[in-house]
Amino acid sequence: MDSFRSDLSLTVCNLLAWSAKNWPERCALNSPARFLTYGQLDAQSDQLSRVLAKHGVRAGDRVAVVAGRSIETIVALAAILKVGAAYLPLDPGLPHDTLLFTLHDARPTLVMLGPEAEAFEGVACIELETALAAAAAEPALPVGVVVAPSDPAYIMFTSGSTGQPKGVIVPHRAIVRLVRGADFMTLSADTVMLHAAPLAFDASTLEIWGPLLNGGQVAILSDAVPSIDSIAAAIRDQGVNTAWFTAGLFHLMVDQRPDALLTLTQLLAGGDVLSPSHVRKALALLPQCRLINGYGPTENTTFTCCYTIPHQGWGGDALPIGDAIAGTTVHILSDDFSPVTDGEEGQLCAGGAGVALGYLNRPELTAEKFIPDPFSTEPDAKLYLTGDYARRRSDGAIEFLGRRDRQIKINGVRVELDGIEQALRDDARVADAAVALTTGSGSVKKIIAFLKPSASLPPQDLQPQALAAAVLADLRMRLPPQMVPFSAIVVADLPLNANGKIDRRALPDPQFIRRADAKFKVPSTEAEKIVAATWREVLKLDAVAVDDNFFEVGGNSLHLIQVSLKLTEAFGRDVPLPALFNHPTISALVQYLKGEADGVASIKDESQSERLAVGKARLQQRLRRAAEPDARRIS
Numbered sequence: 001m002d003s004f005r006s007d008l009s010l011t012v013c014n015l016l017a018w019s020a021k022n023w024p025e026r027c028a029l030n031s032p033a034r035f036l037t038y039g040q041l042d043a044q045s046d047q048l049s050r051v052l053a054k055h056g057v058r059a060g061d062r063v064a065v066v067a068g069r070s071i072e073t074i075v076a077l078a079a080i081l082k083v084g085a086a087y088l089p090l091d092p093g094l095p096h097d098t099l100l101f102t103l104h105d106a107r108p109t110l111v112m113l114g115p116e117a118e119a120f121e122g123v124a125c126i127e128l129e130t131a132l133a134a135a136a137a138e139p140a141l142p143v144g145v146v147v148a149p150s151d152p153a154y155i156m157f158t159s160g161s162t163g164q165p166k167g168v169i170v171p172h173r174a175i176v177r178l179v180r181g182a183d184f185m186t187l188s189a190d191t192v193m194l195h196a197a198p199l200a201f202d203a204s205t206l207e208i209w210g211p212l213l214n215g216g217q218v219a220i221l222s223d224a225v226p227s228i229d230s231i232a233a234a235i236r237d238q239g240v241n242t243a244w245f246t247a248g249l250f251h252l253m254v255d256q257r258p259d260a261l262l263t264l265t266q267l268l269a270g271g272d273v274l275s276p277s278h279v280r281k282a283l284a285l286l287p288q289c290r291l292i293n294g295y296g297p298t299e300n301t302t303f304t305c306c307y308t309i310p311h312q313g314w315g316g317d318a319l320p321i322g323d324a325i326a327g328t329t330v331h332i333l334s335d336d337f338s339p340v341t342d343g344e345e346g347q348l349c350a351g352g353a354g355v356a357l358g359y360l361n362r363p364e365l366t367a368e369k370f371i372p373d374p375f376s377t378e379p380d381a382k383l384y385l386t387g388d389y390a391r392r393r394s395d396g397a398i399e400f401l402g403r404r405d406r407q408i409k410i411n412g413v414r415v416e417l418d419g420i421e422q423a424l425r426d427d428a429r430v431a432d433a434a435v436a437l438t439t440g441s442g443s444v445k446k447i448i449a450f451l452k453p454s455a456s457l458p459p460q461d462l463q464p465q466a467l468a469a470a471v472l473a474d475l476r477m478r479l480p481p482q483m484v485p486f487s488a489i490v491v492a493d494l495p496l497n498a499n500g501k502i503d504r505r506a507l508p509d510p511q512f513i514r515r516a517d518a519k520f521k522v523p524s525t526e527a528e529k530i531v532a533a534t535w536r537e538v539l540k541l542d543a544v545a546v547d548d549n550f551f552e553v554g555g556n557s558l559h560l561i562q563v564s565l566k567l568t569e570a571f572g573r574d575v576p577l578p579a580l581f582n583h584p585t586i587s588a589l590v591q592y593l594k595g596e597a598d599g600v601a602s603i604k605d606e607s608q609s610e611r612l613a614v615g616k617a618r619l620q621q622r623l624r625r626a627a628e629p630d631a632r633r634i635s
Contacts, residue, residue, distance in 0.1 A: 007180040008327065008353050011147045011172040012081050015180065015213040017042065023189065023215050029071045030192075030238050031220040036071050038215075041078065043140035048079035050138040051131050055124070057109050059084025059145050062155060064103060065128075066090045067114025069195055069220050072128055074208060076112055077154075079135075084145040085109070086152035086169070089199040092117040093224060102157055105361060106167055116224070149173035155360055156202055158298045167360030170205075174301040177327035177353035179210040184306035184325045185242070185266050185292060191216030194234060194243040196226055201500075202298045203244050203271070225577060227561045228252060232260030241265045244294075246500025247272035248493070251432060252558055254278045255455050258285050268306075270294035272501045273400070273418075274319055275425060275432045277454050283311050295321035295400060299369070299384050301354040304328055305398055318422050320397035321390075328352040330398065331375060331383070332390055340391075345401055348390040351376055351383045389416075420447065420483050427471055429454050429461065434494050435485060436507050449485035450507055452493055453540070464490035464540060492540040493558060521546045527571075527590045534566045535586070550584040 007015075019028070024039030036044070057063055063080045065087055067073045080087040088106050090099055092114055103111065103123050111125040119125040153175055155167045179187055193211045195218050197203035211218045219238035223230050231253065234240060243264055245253060250269035253261060261267065261282070267289050274293055282291055296304035307314075307322025314320065324330040329351040332340050340346040351373045358366035373383040389401040402418020417435050424433035432452040453467060461467060468488035476484050495506035523532040523546050535544045538559050550559075560580050567575040571593065583589040 007176055008173050009149060010176060010180075011149055011151070012153055012175055012209060012213065013147050013172075015176065016045075016078060016081075019212060019215050026189070026215065027217050028212060029074055029218050029220060031071055031222055032234075032237065033222075034071065036075075041075060041212075044075050044132075044135065045078035045082055046140050046142055047135035047138040048075060048131060049082040049143045050141075051135045052079055052083045052085070052110065053143055055110055055126060057083050057085050059147070060151075061085040061109040062088050062106055062152075064088040064090055064106065064108040064111040065114075065199070066092050066099065066111060066117040067128055067199070068092060068116060068224050069199060069204075069222055070114070071220060072132060073114065073199065074212075074218065074220075075132070076128055077208070081147065081153060081172075082145065083143055084147050084151065086154055088155045088157075088167070089204070090157075091198050091200045096120075102165065102167075105165070106155060106157075147172065149176065150357075152357060154205075156200060156298055158202075166362055166365065168298045169357040169360055170202075170298075170301055171357055174354045174356065175205060175209050176213070178206060178301050178303065178325075179213050181326050182210075184294070184303065184308070184322075185268065185290070187211070187214045187216065189215035190241075192219055192239050192241050193217070194219050194221060194231070194238075194240045196221040196231060196234070197244065197246075202302045203246075205302050206244060206268075225557060225561075228257045228260075229565075232257045235260050235263060242267075244268040244270075246270070246496070247274050247432075248496040248500045248502070248558065250282075251275055251278045251452075252493075254282050254285075255431075256562075258282075261286055261289070264289050266290045266292065268292040268294050270296075270303075273421065273425065275452075276319060277428065277431050277456070279309060279319060280313075283309065283313075287311065293319055293321060296350075297384070297386055297388075299356045299386075300328070300350040301356065304348075304350045304354070304386075305330060307397060318399055318426070320393060321400050322397055324350075324352070325354075328354050329373075329375065332392060332398070337374070342392045342394060345389050345391045347404060348386050348388045348398070348400075349383050350386060351381060355382050355384050389418075415447070415483055417447070420449070420479070420485065423475060423479055423483075424449060424451065424471065427474060429457055429467065429471060431455060432494055434502050434504055434507060436504055446486040447483075449488040450494060451488050451490050453490060490540055492538050496558060523586060525590065527593060528586050530570050531567065531586045531589055534563055534570065538562045538566070544586070546586040546590075548585060550580070 020038040020042035024037060026038055027035045028038045028041045029036040052063065063085050065073060065076055077087050088108055090102060096118065100120055103120055109124065111120060111123050112128050112131060113119060113125055114128055149172050151172055152169050153172045155169050157165050157167050187210045191211050191214060193207055193216060195204065195207040197207055208218055219234060219240045221230065221234045235243065241264060247269055264286065265288065267286065270293060291309045293307040293309060294303050296302055303325055305321040305323055306325050307320050331349045332346040333349050334340050334346050358370050369385050370382045371385065373381040387404040389404060390398050391401060392398050402416055406417045420435045421433050424430050430451050431454045434450045436448050438446050438448050451468060451471060453462060468490050472485060472488050495503045497503040523529045528546055532544050535541065560577055564575055564577050564580055579592055580589065583592045
């Protein structure tokens with residue numbers, strides 16, 4: 001255990017046993033309700049592995065886990081590994097048919113169900129609670145299965161950029177390479193890391209095994225859809241000092257709950273391009289915190305490159321992704337797989353111990369993306385072709401330039417959509433940006449930009465149309481004509497997928513946002529006006545109709561959290577997230593609140609006009625505050 005190379009000869013099971021032997025009484029798993037020591041985790045996962053064996057699970061099998069974040073779920077993951085199988089984490093919030101499709105593709109021997117999951121026909125299932133109850137009667141002894149570093153540890157399904165789900169097979173050695181001897185962050189017995197990522201997102205690999213294989217502590221956030229307030233509470237109440245956020249969540253926390261980050265000593269962010277303005281704000285706010293920009297596809301086990309952002313800044317260019325982490329090699333190659341010179345763009349390709357074994361049931365795609373590594377002397381070493389473009393700066397740091405499949409041609413000229421996004425992010429008035437290609441009448445290709453304004457903009461500069469025009473005018477001074485978007489739309493935030501990355505397929509339809517036709521139904525009742533005002537405030541819309549769908553005009557799960565908080569305050573009663581999700585139009589939501597949709601008498605225009613008046617006054621006061629320069633100080 002004295003060197004990184006010796007660690008790579010071990011497995012997750014070896015290292016978990018090592019942690020239990022060294023710190024049996026130390027807290028390993030910490031949730032608001034209870035905690036588990038390393039000794040208890042080791043014993044309970046041994047017991048559960050015996051139950052799995054009795055249900056026919058053998059070495060080399062796959063076990064699906066359809067459950068949310070919890071102590072019980074992590075015990076299950078450890079038990080699956082100890083019996084020599086690989087775990088397949090699935091989000092219980094996905095549609096039943098989607099889960100069933102994945103299960104039919106993966107063909108697991110057994111499916112373990114959390115309390116929020118339903119059984120599946122044609123697949124052997126067991127409730128996690130039932131399995132743990134049966135495990136209590138088993139001896140706390142290892143099952144005796146020998147696991148090798150090259151054996152699969154988990155299979156994670158990812159759609160990537162193509163939208164076609166594919167299972168990435170990750171071996172034990174790849175997890176060990178990520179978390180043992182890490183040079184991109186500190187992982188030790190003092191680490192208390194927040195576990196807030198969905199189990200089916202590979203950030204959970206770092207959040208779970210990073211602390212556990214180093215004697216640290218996993219602080220579990222059990223909410224299915226965490227709010228920024230629940231994240232803040234977990235950091236405060238569970239003693240978190242290390243956290244990983246997607247770019248979207250990082251931006252939201254910096255904007256709305258920066259006080260929650262003050263106790264962190266390490267903050268990693270990634271999964272998408274970070275906004276420079278948010279990074280600068282975080283650097284100023286957190287002088288004692290190591291802020292790390294992480295890059296990496298699932299196929300190379302969470303992180304490939306990392307960059308510790310200097311507090312004095314990184315220069316005026318795009319934020320780099322740094323260089324390869326320990327146990328990883330990175331090569332920037334031309335189309336004929338020759339190394340390019342520094343400063344020249346090429347495809348970023350990753351080698352080393354973090355490379356996955358390939359795609360489940362996809363031999364052709366595996367052969368295409370995982371090629372023999374010509375730069376390695378290790379037998380059977382593979383090089384993963386990421387499909388991402390990058391270049392190496394003169395100081396050695398690597399800059400991410402965008403996806404290979406995000407290159408298009410307009411009038412015969414190659415245009416890089418990610419390059420346009422980066423140019424927009426370089427504008428101090430823009431906190432984040434996304435661009436999409438749309439085809440108008442006559443099949444004419446047009447680039448549309450979506451801009452999230454910087455929180456530091458003065459109120460007089462926040463008028464959406466004026467801001468969009470000014471940003472595009474400046475962009476014309478910096479980019480060739482074919483790269484300047486046809487138009488720009490200012491939005492409160494950008495749509496994110498379940499993993500917190502920009503979901504470009506969910507960007508609002510420009511024609512929908514700009515419509516002003518005769519069928520536009522304006523809010524009329526007091527309740528409709530309050531909901532509409534909240535939508536306009538959160539989504540930065542000029543106007544909204546009562547039959548507009550929240551998600552079709554640019555809303556996403558992060559917006560829902562903000563709307564829930566604001567409407568709860570405005571109406572003086574709880575407006576929960578499920579109600580907003582199930583009633584996505586203003587008219588439907590107001591009907592629900594009035595009790596006409598669900599039979600719950602909540603808000604009546606006639607009998608509660610006074611409450612509505614108070615709520616409206618509160619909302620107007622908050623809107624006035626939002627229009628003033630941000631003079632809040634963090635205490």
